[in-house]
Amino acid sequence: MLISRRGVLAAGAGLAGLAMLPVAVRAQDAAAAAPAQTADEMIAEFTGGAQVAEGDGVKLTAPEIAENGNTVPISVEAPGAAEILLIATQNPTPGVARFSFGPLAASQDAATRIRLAKTQDIVAIAKLADGSFVRTAANVKVTIGGCGG
């Protein structure tokens, strides 16, 4: 029998697929237990599909390097914003927080401490008073991830 390179590759891919199967099934179980929205879904829900401008109007302050991913200090600021959505794109559950500012908020500014599973971008999207959206992102390098295991 002639063994072609293509045949070997296909068989290899099949085996790899089989090996992946239990993992995929387990991942599905976990997702069913705790339905986590993806970062894109959360953004779509927040903006309602509206266009999101890049840059001015929202400022995200985060450390460049976080030694301990369990507690990373961040602050976000968006003058005149009604709401700010914070997302950690590579966390198992990407949502971080959603701040809604009331009439007595002196500034649209909030600081907190968050968990980051690994090195990733944090995204902040602000809904401004006129209903438009702006986004910004900051990359944080994480030395030790903070989501347990």
Place this chain on the structure above:
Amino acid sequence: MAENVKPRVRVPKTASRDEVITIKTLISHPMESGQRKDKDGKVIPRSIINRFTAEFNGQMVLDARLEPAISTNPYLEFDARVPETGEFKFTWYDDDGSVYEDAHKVEVS
């Protein structure tokens, strides 16, 4: 089930009219993310503070929805404007249905 949950808030006691004051809040809470596993490999169920609100004389200052990505002992810092003498009311909502409250009076001169 979270135990020994204790809110701590720092608010100035006095302020001038319409002054901007910075409020710092912290509540001792494990914020169990639902991602960790115990010794037997079972997932420890999620148990977090999922919402925090700050009001002054019934008017909203900040309403924050929190997710498991918020660190243990969730800390929040924000600015408020105080138009008159009154009271700040802070409320934390736990996944298990518990509600924790704290109040602070501010004298406006």
